[in-house]
Structure formats: C-alpha cells, structure tokens
Amino acid sequence: MTRRLAPPWSLFGLALALLAAPAPARAAMAYVSNEKSNTVSVLDTATWQVVRTIKVGQRPRGITVTRDGKFVLVAVGDDDTIEMIDTATLEVAGTLPSGPDPEHFAQSPDGRELYVANENDNTVTILDIAKRARLAEVAVGVEPEGMAASPDGRTVVCTSETTNIAHFIDTAARTVVANVLVDSRPRYAAFKQDGSELWVSAEIGGTVSVVDPVSHAVKDRIAFEVAGLARELIQPVGINFTRDGKTGFVALGPANRIAAVDGVTHKVTKYLLVGQRVWHMDFTPDEKYLISTNGLTNDVSIIEVASLKVIKSIQVGELPWGVAVAP
Amino acid sequence: MLRLAAALLSALFLAFVSAVQAEPVAIKAAYLHVPPRKAAISLLDVPADDDGLAGAQLAMQDNNTTGRFLNQQFALEEVRLGESDDPKAAVAALAARGVTLVIADLPPAMLLATADAGRDILFFNAGATDERLREEDCRGNVVHTAPSRAMLADALAQYLVWKKWRRWFLVVGSHEADKLYGDALERAARRFGAKIVETRTFEDTGGARRTDSGLAQIQRQIPLFTQSAAEHDVLVAADESEVFAAYLPYRTTDPRPVAGSAGLMPKSWDASHDQWGANQLQNRFVALFHRRMSARDFQAWVAARMIGEAATHVKAADPKAMLAYFTSAEFALAAFKGQRLSLRDWNLQLRQPILLTDGRNVVSTSPQEGFLHQVTALDTLGPDRPEARCRLK
Numbered sequence: 255m256t257r258r259l260a261p262p263w264s265l266f267g268l269a270l271a272l273l274a275a276p277a278p279a280r281a282a283m284a285y286v287s288n289e290k291s292n293t294v295s296v297l298d299t300a301t302w303q304v305v306r307t308i309k310v311g312q313r314p315r316g317i318t319v320t321r322d323g324k325f326v327l328v329a330v331g332d333d334d335t336i337e338m339i340d341t342a343t344l345e346v347a348g349t350l351p352s353g354p355d356p357e358h359f360a361q362s363p364d365g366r367e368l369y370v371a372n373e374n375d376n377t378v379t380i381l382d383i384a385k386r387a388r389l390a391e392v393a394v395g396v397e398p399e400g401m402a403a404s405p406d407g408r409t410v411v412c413t414s415e416t417t418n419i420a421h422f423i424d425t426a427a428r429t430v431v432a433n434v435l436v437d438s439r440p441r442y443a444a445f446k447q448d449g450s451e452l453w454v455s456a457e458i459g460g461t462v463s464v465v466d467p468v469s470h471a472v473k474d475r476i477a478f479e480v481a482g483l484a485r486e487l488i489q490p491v492g493i494n495f496t497r498d499g500k501t502g503f504v505a506l507g508p509a510n511r512i513a514a515v516d517g518v519t520h521k522v523t524k525y526l527l528v529g530q531r532v533w534h535m536d537f538t539p540d541e542k543y544l545i546s547t548n549g550l551t552n553d554v555s556i557i558e559v560a561s562l563k564v565i566k567s568i569q570v571g572e573l574p575w576g577v578a579v580a581p
Numbered sequence: 582m583l584r585l586a587a588a589l590l591s592a593l594f595l596a597f598v599s600a601v602q603a604e605p606v607a608i609k610a611a612y613l614h615v616p617p618r619k620a621a622i623s624l625l626d627v628p629a630d631d632d633g634l635a636g637a638q639l640a641m642q643d644n645n646t647t648g649r650f651l652n653q654q655f656a657l658e659e660v661r662l663g664e665s666d667d668p669k670a671a672v673a674a675l676a677a678r679g680v681t682l683v684i685a686d687l688p689p690a691m692l693l694a695t696a697d698a699g700r701d702i703l704f705f706n707a708g709a710t711d712e713r714l715r716e717e718d719c720r721g722n723v724v725h726t727a728p729s730r731a732m733l734a735d736a737l738a739q740y741l742v743w744k745k746w747r748r749w750f751l752v753v754g755s756h757e758a759d760k761l762y763g764d765a766l767e768r769a770a771r772r773f774g775a776k777i778v779e780t781r782t783f784e785d786t787g788g789a790r791r792t793d794s795g796l797a798q799i800q801r802q803i804p805l806f807t808q809s810a811a812e813h814d815v816l817v818a819a820d821e822s823e824v825f826a827a828y829l830p831y832r833t834t835d836p837r838p839v840a841g842s843a844g845l846m847p848k849s850w851d852a853s854h855d856q857w858g859a860n861q862l863q864n865r866f867v868a869l870f871h872r873r874m875s876a877r878d879f880q881a882w883v884a885a886r887m888i889g890e891a892a893t894h895v896k897a898a899d900p901k902a903m904l905a906y907f908t909s910a911e912f913a914l915a916a917f918k919g920q921r922l923s924l925r926d927w928n929l930q931l932r933q934p935i936l937l938t939d940g941r942n943v944v945s946t947s948p949q950e951g952f953l954h955q956v957t958a959l960d961t962l963g964p965d966r967p968e969a970r971c972r973l974k
Contacts (some may be wrong), residue, residue, distance in 0.1 A: 373861050376646060395650060396643045397861050417647040433650040435893060439915035458915035484957060486920035
C-alpha cells in the first residue's frame with residue numbers, strides 16, 4: 255500500500271490561507287421560523303445558503319436571539335411553550351414556561367426578562383430567561399400580539415389585536431400605565447433606538463401609528479398607497495428601524511411589498527417588491543442587509559439597505575413567519 | 582400564585598382607576614330574536630338554543646375588555662319573541678330602558694315592523710338574508726351584518742365558474758325562501774357566465790325530517806328525482822327550508838358534485854374556519870359556550886363588535902354618530918377574514934368575504950382571484966351601487 259503524501263507546497267498554501275483568514279470563522283446566521291413546517295431554517299448571511307434545518311415544536315412563530323447570543327428563542331404556539339435553540343450546537347436545548355399559545359415576545363435590553371404575548375388568555379407573561387421561570391402576568395386586552403421593550407428597559411408595549419390598543423406596561427411595577435388607541439388589528443410595535451418614537455402597525459386599519467412614548471399621544475399616522483393595489487391588500491405588520499432612526503421598514507403583508515419610510519418626515523420613500531405575504535424582518539449585524547419572511551412564497555428576500563434594492567430570494571420552509579439574526 | 586398576585590394587582594389598579602375616573606360610559610344593547618326552528622336533516626345542523634345570541638355575548642365580553650381600559654361598560658340583554666308576536670311593545674320597552682342599539686335575528690316582515698317602531702334605535706340585522714331588506718324595503722336605521730342571498734350565490738358562482746363547472750342543474754325547494762335563494766342563484770349564473778341547463782322543483786310533501794327507517798327510502802327517492810337530467814357539471818340546490826338538499830350528495834343519478842344548500846355551501850362563517858387568526862376567535866367561543874361557532878353566531882358577533890368599535894371611536898352610545906362612523910372611510914372592522922370589512926353606504930350592507938365550506942373544512946373564500954372591481958373586489962358579491970334600488974330613509 256502506498257501512502258499519498260501531500261506535496262510540501264500545498265501545506266504551505268494551507269498555512270497561508272489560515273493566516274489570511276479572519277479570526278471569527280462564522281458569519282452571522284439568520285434563523286427563520288417556518289410556521290407550517292415546524293422547523294427553523296438557519297441561513298448563513300455570508301453565503302446566503304441554508305446551512306441547517308432544525309426541527310422544532312408545533313407552529314413556530316415569534317423568534318429572537320438572546321442578548322448574549324447563546325440561544326435562539328422560538329415560540330411554538332401549539333405546544334404552549336418557547337423553545338431555546340443552542341446557537342453553538344443548533345439543537346433545541348430547553349424550554350421557557352410561557353403561558354398558553356405564545357406567539358410573539360420582546361426581550362428586555364439587559365437580556366434578563368422576556369415579555370410574552372399569550373393570545374388565548376389575554377395576558378402578557380414576564381419570564382426570567384436565565385432562571386427559565388415565570389415572574390408575573392399582566393392582564394391586557396383581547397388577543398395580545400405585538401411586543402416591544404423600550405430601549406431604557408422601563409416600558410414594554412403590548413398590542414391587543416381585537417381591542418385595538420397599545421398597552422404601556424411599567425416593567426418595574428408590572429402594571430398597565432397607559433392605553434393608546436390605534437387602528438384596527440394592531441400586529442406589531444417597535445421603538446426607535448433612541449426611544450423617541452414608538453411605531454405601531456395596524457394590519458386591518460392599513461396604517462402605522464407614530465406614538466410619543468412620553469405623552470402617549472398618537473402624533474402621526476402613516477398611510478400606504480400602491481398604485482393598482484386594492485386598499486384591503488395593504489396590511490402592515492413587521493417594523494424595523496435602522497440604528498440611526500433615519501429609516502423605518504414596514505412589511506405590508508399581502509401587498510407583497512416593504513415600505514421604506516423616512517424616520518423623520520414619516521413619508522414613504524420607496525416600496526420594495528418582495529415575496530408574497532411579507533410579515534417580519536431583521537437586519538444583519540452590520541445593517542447592510544435586511545431579511546424579510548414571505549409566507550406564501552416560502553422564501554426570504556434579501557434587501558440591500560444602502561441602495562434599497564432587493565438582491566436575492568432564498569427558499570426556506572413552509573410559511574416562513576419570523577426571522578432573527580445572531581451575530 | 583403569581584396569577585393570583587397579578588389578578589390582585591390588576592384589580593387594585595382598576596379600583597384606583599375607577600376611583601379617579603368618572604362613571605363609565607354605559608352602552609346598552611339588546612339581542613332581539615325569534616328563537617331558531619329545530620328542523621334540520623342532519624343532527625349536526627340542529628341549531629343550539631343560543632345560536633346567534635352566543636356570538637353577540639362573546640363580542641360584548643371582548644368589548645368590555647376594551648371598555649375596561651377606556652372606561653366604557655357594555656351591556657347586552659336578550660329579548661325573545663314568538664313568531665306571531667307584534668314587536669312594537671318589545672321595542673317600546675327597550676327604548677324606555679335606554680337601549681339604543683339592537684342586534685336582531687328576525688323574519689323579514691317582523692324586522693321591518695321592528696325597525697319602523699324604533700326609529701331612534703340603530704338595528705343590526707344579523708339573521709335575515711332577504712334582498713328586499715337591502716333594496717326596495719331598505720331602512721336608514723338597519724345595518725345588515727348577515728350577507729344577502731345574492732352575496733352568497735355570487736360567492737358560490739365565482740368559485741364554480743373558476744372551476745369551469747359552468748353547466749348547472751338547479752333544484753329548488755317549494756317554500757318561499759327556497760325560491761328566493763333559487764332566484765339569487767339564477768342571477769349569479771347569468772352574472773358570472775354559468776348556464777342553468779335544467780331546473781326542477783322539489784315539493785315539500787310534509788313529514789318528519791328524521792325517521793328510524795327513512796334512509797332506505799331516500800336512497801331510492803333521490804336517484805329517481807334526479808334521473809334523466811340534462812348534461813351538467815354540478816347540481817346546485819336551493820333548500821333553505823332543509824327539506825331535501827342534504828340528501829343529495831352520493832345519491833344523485835349522475836355522479837356530480839352538489840353545491841348550494843348542501844355539498845359546497847357559501848356561508849359567512851364556518852366552525853372549521855381557522856385562517857387569518859380565526860383560530861383565536863374559535864377557541865374563545867368554544868371555551869365560553871362548549872360548542873362550535875355557527876354563521877349566525879358570527880353575524881351577531883360582527884354586529885356586537887361593530888358596536889364596540891363605534892363606541893371606541895365616537896366615545897358615546899349615540900346611534901347616529903355610530904352610523905356616521907360606519908359609513909365613513911375610517912371604519913375598518915377586523916373579523917378574521919383576511920381583510921377589512923366595511924359598510925356599503927348606499928344600503929348599509931356589510932361587505933365581507935364569503936367562505937365556501939363542505940361542512941368539514943373551508944374549501945375556498947370568495948371573491949375569487951380575477952373577479953375585479955374598480956372600488957373593492959368585495960363588491961363583486963351582491964348587487965353593486967349602480968344596480969341599487971335602495972333609497973335610505
């Protein structure tokens with residue numbers, strides 16, 4: 255038997271390649287919850303390849319990454335729990351005791367607490383992420399869904415879909431301190447990074463309300479209009495702000511478009527055509543790209559943020575719902 | 582324990598709020614109905630005693646959850662009428678108690694008498710599907726949350742045409758309501774390009790719907806009744822009286838699908854509907870009433886939710902202000918049908934998608950793709966503005 259020895263120049267080449275390679279070998283990963291497939295697709299944001307499909311519980315929807323980057327949390331509503339995916343092993347490593355049918359959640363800025371909307375019993379559950387324990391429940395309106403934590407951590411906002419209210423919850427007192435009426439079926443809420451504005455999308459109302467988090471007044475209402483598209487089809491859901499607050503992206507559901515909105519004037523600057531029934535989005539850590547989940551076309555769209563161009567679409571599982579990017 | 586603590590906290594909070602706030606705004610509504618008849622071919626179709634009422638009660642509970650945050654209190658009282666009762670006294674009594682909003686599930690003539698007896702009350706017709714209530718006999722104080730027969734028939738026709746099942750064998754029952762539904766189906770066929778190749782009438786000769794040895798006879802009767810029909814793609818039945826349609830599937834001479842009052846049925850709601858978040862409403866309903874939600878429940882639910890929405894916006898129980906809100910461009914009701922519902926301002930009919938159900942699942946939702954309209958595709962269902970014969974007063 256002859257052994258094949260590698261020629262010395264190839265070893266040299268390998269060493270050179272190792273030297274040249276930057277220290278963190280892994281690019282940021284995007285995790286996409288596929289509501290119908292009961293899976294989470296793991297997407298490498300450097301190559302835009304799906305590198306893994308993780309089996310999770312039933313009906314995965316809300317998805318986020320813990321602040322320490324160690325876990326991806328995914329609400330599996332039909333199993334009445336939240337699963338924790340270990341980002342190192344890409345396996346489900348535990349669960350969090352949410353209330354029944356969790357759909358969506360927000361994390362406190364310090365990464366300690368998780369605020370979960372429980373659609374079926376009209377409550378927000380407050381969880382301790384590290385201890386995996388339930389801390390409190392707060393009664394809210396009918397069908398709580400959208401959740402957003404203020405950047406200073408003092409407030410968490412919950413939107414009730416059938417009550418059409420954004421509830422402001424004081425995170426220290428754990429009580430509702432203000433109720434702001436918005437348009438029909440509020441699905442999602444997001445704070446600007448500097449905490450100066452809260453935007454709330456109304457799926458059936460077709461608008462985004464801009465709320466002053468201090469006075470709790472609705473100071474502006476963003477409407478959308480796409481030529482040739484019936485008003486009923488414009489159903490705003492997900493909202494994501496750039497860190498500088500200059501642009502807000504609003505996913506418009508069955509309008510199959512994402513609106514890029516000027517963060518200051520609240521005017522739509524561009525409509526980006528993506529896949530069908532676009533619901534949620536997340537940025538890559540460098541904010542170069544925005545990833546959107548397109549439920550009816552079973553894919554995600556990649557948007558180049560600087561040029562506002564849709565550069566790619568990638569097949570994932572069935573009915574992709576949410577997306578979260580881990581650095 | 583935590584749940585209890587949270588409940589106590591929120592109770593304390595509410596006590597605090599009500600101590601500093603004024604008396605809550607009271608919104609008084611009533612559910613006025615002639616309890617549903619029990620005749621049905623299938624045991625599964627026998628309506629519950631609170632059919633319709635339960636939907637209104639659930640929505641009022643939802644409204645009160647909202648009201649808790651906005652200092653509004655909703656109340657719903659039930660009033661039952663007999664089929665031959667004069668509704669005037671009941672309406673006067675309601676008005677005397679300060680009720681300004683009435684959800685009604687009444688036969689058409691009684692609904693008109695009721696509406697005319699309470700001109701200062703805003704009524705929500707959550708039961709009657711008669712076209713005339715939206716056309717020549719329309720009233721300025723009656724909003725219709727029940728779809729009309731034409732809306733239902735158009736929803737079915739769009740789907741059958743989309744399937745290219747254009748040749749219809751129409752079988753109509755012998756009662757007045759059956760004939761009206763038959764007329765709506767004929768109109769829908771003309772409107773969307775289907776062809777009725779033959780029409781037969783199924784005479785109701787009386788007798789019980791259910792007998793211990795009835796099935797053996799029906800197995801012979803239905804093939805006999807449907808034999809030598811002109812070549813058709815689908816049998817469409819109009820049988821609101823529930824005399825024969827449910828016997829048609831699997832028993833016709835020609836192996837053809839059945840639609841209309843059996844087989845594929847157009848409905849405002851179905852117990853199996855779970856799209857667009859509907860599962861949440863279905864779950865809440867079952868938890869409260871231990872039965873499934875029917876189309877009548879949904880129509881009453883929508884009416885009571887409209888009351889809740891209007892109260893939120895006009896911040897009072899004033900029916901005139903509420904009606905103005907309903908007919909404004911601002912009104913957008915979320916009702917688990919994938920898009921906003923609004924009101925046709927020319928006859929106060931609620932626009933809504935119609936589900937096509939086989940009794941087990943929702944097969945499709947109309948309007949179908951490709952049926953276009955300059956204002957909203959929902960107006961491809963039922964008579965459109967240019968055809969309207971209604972003059973609201």
